[in-house]
Amino acid sequence: MTTLPDLPASGAKAGAAVAVPAASDARQAWRRLRGRRSAVVAAGVLGLLVVLALAAPLLAAVEGQDANTYHDALVDSARGGVPIGSFGGVSGDHWLGVEPGTGRDLFVRLLYGARVSLLVAAGATVVQVLIGVAVGLASGLGNRLLDAVLSRFTDVMIALPMLVLAIALTAVVPNDFPRPLLLILVIGLLDWGGTSRIVRAQTLTLKQLDFVAAARLAGSGRWRVARRELLPSLAAPVITYAAILLPMNMVLEASLSFLGVGVKPPTPSWGQMLSSAQTWFRADPMYVLLPAGLLFVTVLAFTVLGDAVRAALDPREAGRLRVGRRRTSRTPAAADPSKDISS
Amino acid sequence: MRQPSVHSRRLAAAAVSLVLAAGAAACSGPQDNDAKASATDKGKPQKGGKLTVLNSEPQTDFDPARLYTSGGGNVPSLVFRTLTTRNRANGAAGTKVVPDLATDTGRPNADATEWTYTLKEGLEYEDGTPITSADIKYGVERSFAAELSGGAPYLRDWLVGGADYQGPYKDPKGLASIETPDDRTIVFKLRKPEGDFPFLATATQFAPVPKAKDDGAKYEEHPVSSGPYKVVKNEDDGRHLLLERNPNWSEKTDDQRHAYPDTIEVQSGLDSAVINQRLSTSSGPDAAAVTTDTNLGPAELAQIGSDKALAARVGTGHFGYTNYLAFNPKVKPFDDPKVRQAISYAINRTSVINAAGGSALAEPATTFLPDQKAFGYTPYDHFPAGPTGDPAKAKELLKEAGHADGLTISLTHSTAQNRETSPEVATAVQESLKQAGITVKLVGLEPNAFNEARWSATKSPGFYLSRWGADWPSGGPFLAPIFDGRQIVKDGSNFNHALFDDPAVNKEIDEINKLTDLAAAAERWGALDKKIGEQALDVPLFHPVYKRLYGKDVKNVVISDWTGVLDVSQVAVK
8 A cells, every 4th residue: 555665665774784786776666666657546546545444434424424324214115225316315415325225325334344345455465475474484494394394285275265265264253253353364364375485486596696695604594594685585576466465355355245254244345335236236336336446446556556566676677667678578587586476 | 376366367257247247237128118018918818838937946856745835835736736725816815725636625523633535536647547545645654754854744743643653665554543434535633633734735745646656765756747737857856847738637626727838847046136137038938937936136126116017027925924033031131021122112114124125025014923814913013113113112111121221232143145034134123223222233144053043942042033934824833833832842943932831822722723713713813923922022023025027928927825926827828
């Protein structure tokens, strides 16, 4: 989100100690990112969404509505509870109309829904990255046995049918457990295999490089090497991958809510709203288009931003800027580990 | 990089399905501008043609011993004739029980423990062999076999010796309590008075089964027909059924079934949205199609509301059914009648009905019995909440009960999307109780876990959404399983949610069961319901209404209050 562009800079501080001029790299990457109009727009959209989500109670007060109050008079009970009035019951009191069947205010529900959707997506991504980096690093730096065990474990985690397991898990957890936290944990704990693989591959490559060898010769232990030499260099691929994971987690939250194992009613989330809206696409298109549109815009913004971050951190992009296309075409693509990320 | 690609595929799949949905929306609007459709509707029904039944639930285990039906079922009743059957008429007249294979609805002895039936003359199976009373006896006996389980539990409970009988395969001597003095007479001996026996005799277990053709569990693949149609094809265990005319069925012995179409094809396992879409488009063979198990959803009703041609093709039916909030008074604070009454007062039935799909799909309920005369409906509203609830009165009662600062309770519901025990209804209850200062925590359980919890005598939650439908239109099967203290099942499915055991009520149930005058019995059931209602052991919420779409070539639509759905034996397509 808005803090994303800062991350490479903080990574660069640690990286400044090594021979690679990381600081200037990071500064260049930051400049390249700012130079991309799509990235700036995407970041702006996401920033706006976060602000709207945070200001949900305030905006609800401005509109004079809340998320859970029923307005039975605003729906036509004889016609299946379709909102009375055009565009799903849009009015001065209900800016984006009301929900069919209940008459709950859609504007406020969308705002509060954004909180759940963004929180779950961001939280799950953090958990995924933490576990993925830890397992990947341990696997890349450990002995052959540890590597084998962790790699097979990662394979198993990737092969697991994620959605089925998530449904099973959410079904057995006690009723009082806060659902957004549960969703974060379920998605985060089950879906870190991709991050771990990238980190392991990257670690294996970096381990062979001179600056790491130099650090080890200078007497640094494994932990110190990992912390001071490897982590800064891992920042780029991990951040890029996280930017791809975020929208996926948002869609995953939507699918889980869609299957009835997401947040508990009456808490709104975009996924839950989409789920109850699915049959209404003809009778009340607004009800479907609002959460679907917001989800679409958010996922698109994350994807565009993620792509921009990847490009900005990609050394080949730097080369492209400096000397044009001919040189990049000669670079063997397969040799570059960061190529993986774009696939 | 396997993970992201899996993800992106998932993402892509979601996008594709969205596009498809949008495409479907674009090309599938109500296009029934065909003026001819309503014109032909007026014509007299003719024989011939092919009727298609589009259903979501397959006709699994299509064996008369294994089917659990109300009044002999809809599709099963085309193949299996029974001693008695439901009157094929619109509305309340359709709740009557009428003779089918028998000449009357049964002749009881003085205390209704013995029922005698005489078969009509000239009854034949599809292969031309005569139907005898021994075949009916054998059909009933088969349903006791463990390998043919699935039917209603009444026979085992009612017949003398029924509790220990193992079925004709293990015990070829048969049940001594069913006597067949001659080929046309059959006598049932019951261990207690049952004035409702003629209703039970509509069940498919009372269909004749020729012993020579019985091959146990395999019989369902080619059951021998006694009705107007025979099974020509049964694929995928009832998912696809093809029925053709039975040449040996005669209209002369059957004044209930019309059998207009030449063939009837049942396609099931379909998604409800697909069924309603196909019926609404009504193109090709779907013009002569009906559904017997799929309701229109609220969104579909909203769509139809603006289309007169389509609205004319919607059949409305009432099936004896009640959705209610159940209390388990063994769980605090529901042991306190004041708390239960407060909740009864606080309920906003308008919100609840909207959650159930609106006033077209649900009618407010204040009585436990369905609002039909056959059940003995006696209006009462002991804790009048009005259409939107009376939170002030509820607060007053809570204060008297010592909960002046409000109350926090849990409401158990299922996560199934059925608009009956589902999250929408639970949320509407939660919201209306909030007005009375009651905080409701929702406990959503997966459907199987939910049923296990609510039908458990020992572990059932204190407050949950529940529903009850009758096996036949009478107060007995509605009230007895819920309020008869002797029907509390300790280890198994217990429907007596309040664990209610009142000797006076139990005695009255026994007394009413002795009545063979069904109208007199109905009146007493109604009075009993009203009396039990005073205890606020439940909060009746609504009676669902069935809205069923049918194809534009479909004629002679008959919807009885017994089943609430269009009767396939009456439908004509020409």
